[in-house]
Amino acid sequence: MSAAPSREVARRVFAREFNDATYTFKESNEERAPVYALLPTGERANRVFVVGTLTETEDVGSESEYWQGRVIDPTGTFFVYAGQYQPEAAGVLRETEPPSYVAIVGKPRTYETDDGTVNVSLRPESISIIDAGTRDRWVAETAMRTIERVETIADANTEYARMADEQYARSVDEYKQSAMSALEKLDEEAVPNRRCSTTPWCDID
Numbered sequence: 001m002s003a004a005p006s007r008e009v010a011r012r013v014f015a016r017e018f019n020d021a022t023y024t025f026k027e028s029n030e031e032r033a034p035v036y037a038l039l040p041t042g043e044r045a046n047r048v049f050v051v052g053t054l055t056e057t058e059d060v061g062s063e064s065e066y067w068q069g070r071v072i073d074p075t076g077t078f079f080v081y082a083g084q085y086q087p088e089a090a091g092v093l094r095e096t097e098p099p100s101y102v103a104i105v106g107k108p109r110t111y112e113t114d115d116g117t118v119n120v121s122l123r124p125e126s127i128s129i130i131d132a133g134t135r136d137r138w139v140a141e142t143a144m145r146t147i148e149r150v151e152t153i154a155d156a157n158t159e160y161a162r163m164a165d166e167q168y169a170r171s172v173d174e175y176k177q178s179a180m181s182a183l184e185k186l187d188e189e190a191v192p193n194r195r196c197s198t199t200p201w202c203d204i205d
Contacts, residue, residue, distance in 0.1 A: 008034060008046035008069035009106050012142040015076030016178045017041060018048065022118040023167040037108035037120070040168045041149035041175055042161035050078055050122065051130065051138035053150050054102045057093045067093035069127075071102060076140060077123045079102060085094055089124035101135045101152045139186055143179040150176040 023053040036044040052073035060068045061083060067090045069080040082089040089106075096102070106124035113119060144166075150172045153161050164172075 010047040010049040011043060011045040012141055012145050013048050014146060014178060015073045015078050017175050018078060019076060019120050021108060021120055022110055030075055038160065038163055038167060040170065041146065041172050042156060043149055044125055044160050045108060047105060049105050051103045051135050052078060054096060054098050056098055065090060067092040069093045074185045075178045081121055081125050086124055087125045092127040096129065099182060101130045101132060103130045114200040136186055139182050143183050146179040147176050149177045
C-alpha cells in the first residue's frame with residue numbers, strides 16, 4: 001500500500017513579495033503535478049500562509065457565487081478568490097464583516113491581463129478569524145523568515161535561487177527593507193504599557 005502524498009509546506013510571505021512572484025512552474029510533466037510560484041527571494045511555494053486585515057468582500061460571480069476578498073498586511077494587498085470549489089472559505093468571505101483580522105492558507109494563482117501584465121492572487125484552502133496578537137506574531141515571524149531568505153540567497157547555490165536570479169530583474173534588498181518596515185510598524189502600534197513578554201517583537205534586534 002502506497003503512502004498518501006504529503007502536503008506542501010505553507011510558506012510565510014508578505015504581500016509585497018507575493019505579488020511579485022509572477023513566475024510559476026511544475027517539476028514534472030504529470031497532469032496533477034503541483035504548480036509552484038517562485039518567490040523572488042529564492043524559494044518555491046505551492047502553498048502560502050498569510051495574515052492581514054480583511055478590508056473588503058464582494059461577490060464578483062456572474063452565474064454562481066464567487067467571492068473576492070481584499071486583505072492588507074504591512075507591506076501591501078492580497079486578493080483572495082473563493083467559489084464553489086472552496087465552499088468553506090467562500091462562506092467565511094460571505095459572512096465576515098470587514099474589517100477583521102484573518103489568517104489564510106492557500107495556493108498562489110497567476111493570470112495574465114489583456115495588456116500582458118501578470119497578476120498574482122490567492123485561492124484559499126482555509127480562512128480563520130484571528131485576534132491582533134496572532135496577527136502581530138505572524139508579522140514578526142514572516143519578517144524574520146523574509147530577512148533570512150534575502151541574506152542567504154546570494155550564497156545559496158540552489159536551483160530556486162538561480163531561477164529567481166534569472167526570472168526577476170530586481171534587487172531582493174527591497175524585500176528585506178519591507179520586512180524591516182513591517183517590524184517598525186509593530187513597534188509604532190504597540191500599546192505603551194503592554195507587557196514585553198506578550199509582544200513578539202521585543203526579542204528582535
